[in-house]
Structure formats: structure tokens, C-alpha cells
Amino acid sequence: MALSIEVPQRETCVFCEYLADRRPYTIVRRDDRAAMLVTREQRGTPHALVIPIAHRETVLDLADEELDAVIRMVRAAARAFDAEWARPGIAVWQNNGVPASQHVPHAHFHVVGTLDEGGTHWGELPRLSLDETELIAERLRVGLGLDG
Numbered sequence: 583m584a585l586s587i588e589v590p591q592r593e594t595c596v597f598c599e600y601l602a603d604r605r606p607y608t609i610v611r612r613d614d615r616a617a618m619l620v621t622r623e624q625r626g627t628p629h630a631l632v633i634p635i636a637h638r639e640t641v642l643d644l645a646d647e648e649l650d651a652v653i654r655m656v657r658a659a660a661r662a663f664d665a666e667w668a669r670p671g672i673a674v675w676q677n678n679g680v681p682a683s684q685h686v687p688h689a690h691f692h693v694v695g696t697l698d699e700g701g702t703h704w705g706e707l708p709r710l711s712l713d714e715t716e717l718i719a720e721r722l723r724v725g726l727g728l729d730g
Contacts, residue, residue: 587679589639589687597633597688608715610659610722615651618659620715620722625702626694627667628718632656633690640678641689652691659693662725669695673702 600607601617610618610630619631632655634648644652660672673694677684694702710718723729 585640585642587640587642588681589678590680590685592687595637595686595688597686597690598637601633601635606712608712608719610719611655611726611728613651615648616655618655618722620718621692622709622712622715623707624710624718625692625704625707626673626696627669628663628722629692629694629702630659630722631690631692632659633688638689639687640684641676642678644689652689656691656693658726659722662722663693663695664725666721666725667695670698671696671700 596605599605600609600619601612608620610620612618612635615635617633617635619633621629621631623629632652634644634652636648638644638648641649656674660674663669663672673696674691676689676691678689696702720729
């Protein structure tokens with residue numbers, strides 16, 4: 583079935599490159615269907631991405647088993663945020679198509695601990711180093727019970 587959603591056009595998928603270890607990025611955990619990554623642009627405290635392992639451009643493309651695995655990992659991230667950062671709120675969002683602000687043509691869910699004053703950062707943000715994102719990942723792994 584052809585979709586009417588206008589996905590971003592890219593020669594390569596950066597998320598697939600990260601998962602294949604062809605480009606460096608901080609991966610918190612992964613299984614055979616989903617992965618959790620620490621984004622280098624922290625829109626809250628903290629900000630992670632949950633993606634399917636298989637290249638799927640939008641949420642409409644996910645098989646039921648993939649969606650189940652992704653949503654379970656979104657919930658695990660939210661629980662780890664609450665355990666480790668005790669944020670006043672947790673935002674979860676997912677964009678499909680260029681008009682919806684999708685920038686990477688690989689389905690992904692943002693999981694973000696809200697700021698103290700509420701909401702999240704928008705616009706341009708500084709990019710964290712991989713050392714900085716690894717520190718966030720280490721704390722997330724503790725919250726996920728993966729620290730030992």
C-alpha cells in the first residue's frame with residue numbers, strides 16, 4: 583500500500599548507520615526489534631530516541647511486533663527517566679512526514695524529561711559530545727537495571 587506521507591529524502595539513513603556501527607552514536611540498549619539511543623541534542627533532561635531495528639520510514643510501516651517492542655522500550659525509557667531524574671513530566675512524541683517535522687526517514691519516538699518549568703527546548707541546541715551522551719546512557723542503564 584502506497585502512503586501519502588512525504589518522508590524526508592536522504593541517500594543513507596543515519597539511524598541505520600548508527601545501528602550498523604558505521605557512525606558513532608550512543609546506544610543505551612538494543613534487542614532484535616528496538617533500540618534506545620541518547621540524542622546529541624538534549625531537548626529536556628534527558629532526551630532519548632527509541633527506534634525499530636529494521637528500517638521503517640514511518641510508524642505506519644511498523645509491523646505489530648515491532649511496534650510492541652518499540653512502545654515497550656519507550657515505557658522502559660520513561661520509567662528510567664523517572665527513577666534517575668525524577669522529572670516533573672515526561673514527553674513522548676513521534677513525527678511522520680516532512681510537514682510533521684520528521685527529519686530522519688526512520689520511524690523514531692522521542693522520550694524527553696521535561697524542564698523544571700515544564701515543556702522542552704525547541705529550536706537550535708548545542709550538540710553534546712559522545713562522552714557526554716555516554717554519561718547520560720550510563721545513568722539510563724542504571725535506571726533500566728542494566729548496570730551490572
